[in-house]
Amino acid sequence: KKPETNNNLPPGSFGWPFLGETIEFVRAQRHGAPEKFVRDRMERYGSPLVFKTSLLGHRMAVFCGPEGNKFLFGNENKLVASWWPEAIQMLFGKCLNTSRGDEAKWLRKMMLAHLGPDALSNRLTGTMDIVTRLHIQNQWQGRSEVKVFNTVKPYLFELACRLFLSLEDPKHVAELGSLFNTFLKGLGELPINIPGTRFYHAKRAATAIKKHLIMIIKQRKLALKQENAPSFEDLLSHLLLSSDENGRFLSEMEIANNILLLLFAGHDTTAVSITLLMKGLGEHPDVYKNVLKEQLAILEEKAPGEVLKWEDIQKMRYSWNVVCEVLRLIPPVTGAFREALVDFEYAGYTIPKGWKIIWSAVMTHKEEDNFPNVTKFDPSRFQGTGPTPFAYVPFGGGPRMCLGKELARVQILVFLHNIVTKFKWDLLIPNEKIEYDPLATPVQGLPIRLHPHDI
Numbered sequence: 001k002k003p004e005t006n007n008n009l010p011p012g013s014f015g016w017p018f019l020g021e022t023i024e025f026v027r028a029q030r031h032g033a034p035e036k037f038v039r040d041r042m043e044r045y046g047s048p049l050v051f052k053t054s055l056l057g058h059r060m061a062v063f064c065g066p067e068g069n070k071f072l073f074g075n076e077n078k079l080v081a082s083w084w085p086e087a088i089q090m091l092f093g094k095c096l097n098t099s100r101g102d103e104a105k106w107l108r109k110m111m112l113a114h115l116g117p118d119a120l121s122n123r124l125t126g127t128m129d130i131v132t133r134l135h136i137q138n139q140w141q142g143r144s145e146v147k148v149f150n151t152v153k154p155y156l157f158e159l160a161c162r163l164f165l166s167l168e169d170p171k172h173v174a175e176l177g178s179l180f181n182t183f184l185k186g187l188g189e190l191p192i193n194i195p196g197t198r199f200y201h202a203k204r205a206a207t208a209i210k211k212h213l214i215m216i217i218k219q220r221k222l223a224l225k226q227e228n229a230p231s232f233e234d235l236l237s238h239l240l241l242s243s244d245e246n247g248r249f250l251s252e253m254e255i256a257n258n259i260l261l262l263l264f265a266g267h268d269t270t271a272v273s274i275t276l277l278m279k280g281l282g283e284h285p286d287v288y289k290n291v292l293k294e295q296l297a298i299l300e301e302k303a304p305g306e307v308l309k310w311e312d313i314q315k316m317r318y319s320w321n322v323v324c325e326v327l328r329l330i331p332p333v334t335g336a337f338r339e340a341l342v343d344f345e346y347a348g349y350t351i352p353k354g355w356k357i358i359w360s361a362v363m364t365h366k367e368e369d370n371f372p373n374v375t376k377f378d379p380s381r382f383q384g385t386g387p388t389p390f391a392y393v394p395f396g397g398g399p400r401m402c403l404g405k406e407l408a409r410v411q412i413l414v415f416l417h418n419i420v421t422k423f424k425w426d427l428l429i430p431n432e433k434i435e436y437d438p439l440a441t442p443v444q445g446l447p448i449r450l451h452p453h454d455i
């Protein structure tokens, strides 16, 4: 790297050549306290609004606090644009994650037509309830102990395959699921593509997954051409049939890459969130009782066997506040990256063009200034007007805000409804350690003891 000539850079250190401060950054994540990396440096440099560092081979500026989040979310496509580390870019290929500007806008619009509130309200909520009931019947009922993360992850993957691809064949889903587990392990790595590295295995798994997806895409194309073909109202058909304003359609590989992105984003984050939610409820029996009360009131109004509807989800206000508090204390995603499109000034410092930038949910969520009594588990923080704007950002904000926020809300609440109305549970490992690799996960997968109730 050329030495920096600009002498108005934010305070901070670039650390070791090439490695920079990556080791400290990763160590904080693996110890379950990613905010420590940011907090230590803020203390060292006199609580600046931004500090510099070097991570994953890049010069970076870390923006601290709600003002930083507001600035970055409000300047997307003007001063900054979404950016992901090379390993992620190489594993996903050309897709929404690696797109910017108008291309990203078009992709988001197209996907939101299938994943936004309209689609969820009309069809998807009921489907999720049916799949969830079956899952609980097969994987939870009759068992006295389960590992929550290991149990919900395959179910959420199965659900994502069904919602996005109408793929239901258990053998095919299990095969893809196993490739996915290898793929996920490479996302937080340096892109060193030599046999034996996690990245190398992840790259091979990504190629195999995309091969499967292309085969499914080709079959669907044929099916859509047939007269009297069954109607597939899923994301895949939607991506195949939608073009931009110039009549451009996505190529088969672009569709495969985007579906790979959604399968990843659509199951791993929610599996982690549900696991953390079960942990939170296991630790706070009073909160569990209030959630149960709300969910029973919804259940009592339904005819036997009737599935959940969009209106039922809207009634789960207290339950959603509880989920929000879980995502505040342990945000599954620590934050995300941007790239400076031009040289610009922030908080009196220059951020040079090309530098990468981090916004951090783990930091703002754990600041006493933003959340009084910050370590207390208190869902009532989300009543009324809620937290300070831009302090609570588990899904990001602005034009690149999480595309699956609504889908995640429905997935989590549908699961919560079904699980609390059937079971109470105890945590078998109190204070089980959480590790970020790259998402927040209890190291033993959260083993619990189940106590079914008769309702």
Ligand code: HEM
Binding pocket: 082, 096, 097, 104, 108, 115, 261, 262, 265, 266, 267, 269, 270, 273, 331, 332, 333, 335, 336, 337, 394, 395, 396, 397, 399, 400, 401, 402, 403, 404, 405, 407, 408
């Ligand atoms: C509780 C669960 C979830 C959390 C905490 C979460 C969090 C996030 C975060 C922090 C970002 C980065 C935003 C940024 O770059 O500023 C993001 C992006 C994204 N999420 Fe989620 N997510 C969740 C669930 C989902 C689901 C269920 C989907 C499925 C469809 C999804 C799809 C995406 C996509 C496609 C992006 C990229 C958006 C873009 O670049 O424009 N997420 N998510």
